[in-house]
Amino acid sequence: MPIVQVALDLPLNRLFDYEAPTATPEDVGRRVLVPFGQDEKVGVILAVNTGSDHPSEQIKPVKTLWRDVPALSQSDLGFLRFCSAYYHHPLGSVVLNALPPGLRRISGWSPPKRLAKVVVPEAVPFPSLTPDQSLAAETIRAHTSGFRPFLLKGITGSGKTEVYLNAIQHRVQQGLQVLVLTPEINLTPQFELRFRQRLPAVPLVSLHSNLGEKERVARWLKAQSGEASVILGTRLAVLCPIPRLGLIVVDEEHDASYKQQEGLRYSARDLAIVRAQMLEIPIILGSATPALESWWNSQSGRYQLLKLSQRAQPGAQLPRIQLVPSPPRHTTQSVAKPVLQALQHRLERAEQSLVFINRRGYAPVLLCSQCGWVSECSRCSARMVVHLRAHQLRCHHCGEQRAIPRHCPECGNSRLESTGDGTQKIEAVLREQFPAARILRVDSDTLSRRDAWVDTAAAIQSGDVDIIVGTQIMVKGHDFPKITLVAALNVDGSLFSSDFRGSERLFSQLVQVAGRAGRADRPGEVMIQTAFPEHPLFNALYEHDYEGFAARELEQRRLAGFPPFVHQAILRAAAENASHVESFMAEAVQLAKPLAEGVEIYDPVPAPMARLAGKTRLQLLAQCTHRGRLQAFLTAWQTHLFAIARSRVSWVLDVDPLEL
Ligand code: ADP
Ligand code: ZN
Ligand code: ZN
Numbered sequence: 001m002p003i004v005q006v007a008l009d010l011p012l013n014r015l016f017d018y019e020a021p022t023a024t025p026e027d028v029g030r031r032v033l034v035p036f037g038q039d040e041k042v043g044v045i046l047a048v049n050t051g052s053d054h055p056s057e058q059i060k061p062v063k064t065l066w067r068d069v070p071a072l073s074q075s076d077l078g079f080l081r082f083c084s085a086y087y088h089h090p091l092g093s094v095v096l097n098a099l100p101p102g103l104r105r106i107s108g109w110s111p112p113k114r115l116a117k118v119v120v121p122e123a124v125p126f127p128s129l130t131p132d133q134s135l136a137a138e139t140i141r142a143h144t145s146g147f148r149p150f151l152l153k154g155i156t157g158s159g160k161t162e163v164y165l166n167a168i169q170h171r172v173q174q175g176l177q178v179l180v181l182t183p184e185i186n187l188t189p190q191f192e193l194r195f196r197q198r199l200p201a202v203p204l205v206s207l208h209s210n211l212g213e214k215e216r217v218a219r220w221l222k223a224q225s226g227e228a229s230v231i232l233g234t235r236l237a238v239l240c241p242i243p244r245l246g247l248i249v250v251d252e253e254h255d256a257s258y259k260q261q262e263g264l265r266y267s268a269r270d271l272a273i274v275r276a277q278m279l280e281i282p283i284i285l286g287s288a289t290p291a292l293e294s295w296w297n298s299q300s301g302r303y304q305l306l307k308l309s310q311r312a313q314p315g316a317q318l319p320r321i322q323l324v325p326s327p328p329r330h331t332t333q334s335v336a337k338p339v340l341q342a343l344q345h346r347l348e349r350a351e352q353s354l355v356f357i358n359r360r361g362y363a364p365v366l367l368c369s370q371c372g373w374v375s376e377c378s379r380c381s382a383r384m385v386v387h388l389r390a391h392q393l394r395c396h397h398c399g400e401q402r403a404i405p406r407h408c409p410e411c412g413n414s415r416l417e418s419t420g421d422g423t424q425k426i427e428a429v430l431r432e433q434f435p436a437a438r439i440l441r442v443d444s445d446t447l448s449r450r451d452a453w454v455d456t457a458a459a460i461q462s463g464d465v466d467i468i469v470g471t472q473i474m475v476k477g478h479d480f481p482k483i484t485l486v487a488a489l490n491v492d493g494s495l496f497s498s499d500f501r502g503s504e505r506l507f508s509q510l511v512q513v514a515g516r517a518g519r520a521d522r523p524g525e526v527m528i529q530t531a532f533p534e535h536p537l538f539n540a541l542y543e544h545d546y547e548g549f550a551a552r553e554l555e556q557r558r559l560a561g562f563p564p565f566v567h568q569a570i571l572r573a574a575a576e577n578a579s580h581v582e583s584f585m586a587e588a589v590q591l592a593k594p595l596a597e598g599v600e601i602y603d604p605v606p607a608p609m610a611r612l613a614g615k616t617r618l619q620l621l622a623q624c625t626h627r628g629r630l631q632a633f634l635t636a637w638q639t640h641l642f643a644i645a646r647s648r649v650s651w652v653l654d655v656d657p658l659e660l
Contacts, residue, residue: 003052004062006034006043009096009104013642016043017052019061020157024048031072031099033064033106040106044072044095067108070224072098076241079275083239086274088569088638088653089264097264098239102217112214124197127312129166133159136306137166140284147277151253151298152286154308155544156515157316160286161191163308164249165198167284172202172229180232181268183255184476185210186453187233191251193389195230207233207240210450235260235268238275246281248272252476253285253294254508259658267656269294287545288515289508292557293564295550310535317522317539319486319517321542325534326492334421334429336529340485343430346464346485347437350523353485355426355469356513360443361385362425363418368408379614386418387445388428398613421490427469434467442470475512486517487527495535498608499660500562503537507549510541563656567627569634570660571641572607573651578616584649585618591640592622592633599624601632608659615650621660 002023005015018034020027025048033042040063052059072080076608080098084091096104103109129137132154140150140163154160165233168178182188185208192206205228224241231237235258250258250269258268269285274284285294285303296352298305311318314406327333335355346353363386366375375384377395384393386404400563407414418425427441440459447453459465460480468483472583494506510528517524530538540549558565571588575581585604592601600623607617622637624630641651 003049003059004032004045004065005047005049006032006062007046007092007095008034008036008041008043009093011090011093013638015046015092017049017054019057020045020048020065021061023062023065024518025063027067027071029073029077031066031069031103032062033066033108034062035060042096042106043092043098046077046091046095047185064108066108069103069221070079072241073243075243080239080277082274082278083264083266083271085635087264087266087655088634094264097463099329100213100216102213103220109217112212112218113258115218116215118196121193121197123200126165126198127162129162129308130159130308130312132308132310133166133312136163136308139168139304139306140282141170141220143282145280146282147280148282149273149276149297149303150282150284150306151290151294151303152284152306152308153546154286155288155293155311155318156288156511157311157313158288158308159286159312160251160308161194161308162312164251164284164286165195167200167247168230168249169199169528171247172199172271175226175244177223177242177452178230178247178249179237179240179242179272180230180249181237181251181258181272182232182234183252183257184473185234186270186447186457186473187251187476188234189454190457190479191232193644202229203227204232207231207237209234216256221602223621235266238266238268238271245275245279248276248281248283250283250285252287254287254289254291255476256505256658261659265652265654265657267658270656280630284569285654287508289511290550292504292550292553294491296554296564299554314367317523318544319514319526321514321526321528322387323538323542324527324529325533326529326531334426335487335489339489339527339529340433342485342487342525342527343352343434343467347434350463350466352463352465352480352482353467353487354474354480354483354513354516355430355476356471356486356488357421357423357426357469357490358471359385359420359422359490359507360424360445360471361396362393362428363420363422364420365418366404367417367419368411368413369415369417371408371411373408373410377550379611380507381609381611385422388424397609423471426489429529430467430469438464439467439468439469440465442468442474444471444473447473472509475509475516481522482517483516483524484522485525485527486513487529488513491528491587492530492532495530495532495537500557500560501658504553507537507541507546511546514541561623566623566625567630568621568623568657568660569630570654570657571622571651572617572654573619573649574615574617575649576615576646580646580648581616582619584644584646585620585649587644588620588637588641591644592620592637595633595636595640596622598626598629619660 065199084094188206223231247441297303324336324338365383380397382397384395423443514526602621604620607619
């Protein structure tokens with residue numbers, strides 16, 4: 001009787017045997033429905049054997065073996081095995097999560113009656129490339145076989161997308177498939193449109209989580225069958241089966257949203273590189289401000305650097321950057337006078353402005369000036385944010401909501417103040433200043449509705465808006481040619497962040513923000529409101545000098561012993577009861593010490609958000625200059641961690657963490 005070895009989505013490092021009378025080796029990679037305890041679960045067959053190490057009376061038969069969709073290939077499974085081993089996440093959980101949700105249903109899968117219609121826009125011919133673009137495109141085309149990572153570093157507006165399109169066309173003509181990753185769901189329609197304009201005959205599917213379940217499976221199957229030549233998607237697309245994959249493009253490769261921050265904590269950019277390496281194909285990483293890890297790889301010769309140093313459109317200039325002193329602390333003014341004046345000028349000339357502020361809501365805190373009470377979340381070590389529209393205090397970490405109190409809960413004072421600025425407050429300030437202006441706020445609150453972004457982008461494109469008040473959602477690669485002024489408020493917090501990646505993030509954010517200004521024929525202006533105009537970060541920004549900035553940051557990281565000069569992993573644990581998580585961590589340290597040859601083990605410390613959603617959180621850092629040694633340590637350590645695991649403590653290993 002054939003016995004199948006099945007991967008199940010469980011927090012356990014093992015596979016499960018079942019009887020499957022009809023199974024053949026062809027069924028490896030297929031879905032099965034199996035009994036599990038009182039339940040049924042969907043699993044994936046990883047091996048078909050003739051026997052089992054378990055006593056036969058313990059082995060139950062599979063309920064259904066589905067052959068309705070193609071099996072995952074050996075190559076797909078090999079890649080998923082790597083993900084599981086590298087991120088120290090159970091294989092079953094990795095394999096099941098690589099399937100779209102529609103294929104994980106115990107009720108099975110039935111195809112949709114109708115697929116979403118594809119609107120094919122009018123074709124737009126390829127522009128003649130700039131010299132920089134030609135050189136980059138030719139270099140990529142000239143590389144005909146084998147693994148090669150290209151780092152395409154191009155200033156905003158330099159036309160990186162045209163270089164991608166050129167390389168994609170070349171690969172598709174050879175009968176190969178191409179995977180294109182973007183960091184943000186909202187960026188996929190824009191890329192899709194440009195792609196269809198250039199290459200209307202090439203079949204493309206986009207894959208992201210904002211799709212109906214059936215639609216998503218149908219698109220996934222088109223990638224897996226090879227029917228789709230181009231697969232465009234957010235980070236989850238990196239796990240999609242693509243049998244004739246011949247090129248990978250990672251746009252905005254520095255973007256932190258490539259890292260999944262829960263469950264399987266993978267970096268889609270890093271996995272894309274591994275996948276390219278396994279398949280021996282080229283990969284293009286594109287950015288105006290590469291991650292320092294990637295930049296370092298290009299400096300040390302591991303990645304081939306391709307530069308675009310000019311804006312692509314004739315006459316388009318980089319914006320002028322100006323630092324504006326923040327209004328003095330003791331005033332309640334949020335927007336400095338020169339910024340207001342510049343906004344006024346844009347209104348007079350019927351041009352658009354973007355006011356960038358990276359905090360949604362009205363104001364960060366509600367405060368009692370009599371007794372010092374502040375609006376803290378009861379379940380997190382965080383302050384609740386005032387949302388005036390909804391008359392609520394909201395915790396941005398756990399989602400807790402409360403009505404705004406009328407009186408101070410401590411002393412009864414009825415004059416509570418809100419301090420600090422959020423998008424809603426800036427919106428209110430600007431409405432008062434410019435009553436006739438059409439002001440649009442863009443943040444995750446206004447974009448919570450599905451498709452909200454489409455309407456928002458259309459309103460901005462058509463010029464129905466004068467001033468946009470937006471968070472970083474507005475910052476990423478969108479093309480809004482009517483914006484000629486960008487003002488960034490409230491950036492100082494990130495200058496002195498305790499996270500060693502704080503200044504890297506701020507720099508790239510400000511470069512991206514600045515890139516929104518004056519992309520077309522109109523020159524752009526950028527104003528940054530700060531109390532620290534002397535800070536070297538601003539100087540580099542002012543000079544449009546990413547390379548100088550990167551060199552200084554890397555030198556500091558080398559001296560301080562931070563990535564990319566060391567490799568890190570963090571054990572994160574949480575429990576309702578503080579003593580449970582403390583004793584788990586104490587044991588984890590004891591277990592780590594004898595295994596830690598050459599690996600530095602730090603003491604457990606509270607997470608930056610020490611309490612979240614009612615749970616106490618601790619973390620423990622392990623680091624090593626040698627990646628392989630860290631990996632070997634993690635493998636050994638993890639086995640012990642499973643042995644001491646207890647039900648009340650949840651824990652996870654975060655390999656190459658982006659947040660300490
Ligand atoms: P990036 O992604 O590097 O910021 P894009 O690829 O979005 O830049 O290009 C910026 C703008 O320049 C777009 O409007 C694009 O259509 C235009 N563009 C790109 N390449 C050329 C070219 N060779 N000639 C004319 N316009 C170009
Ligand atoms: Zn009070
Ligand atoms: Zn909270």
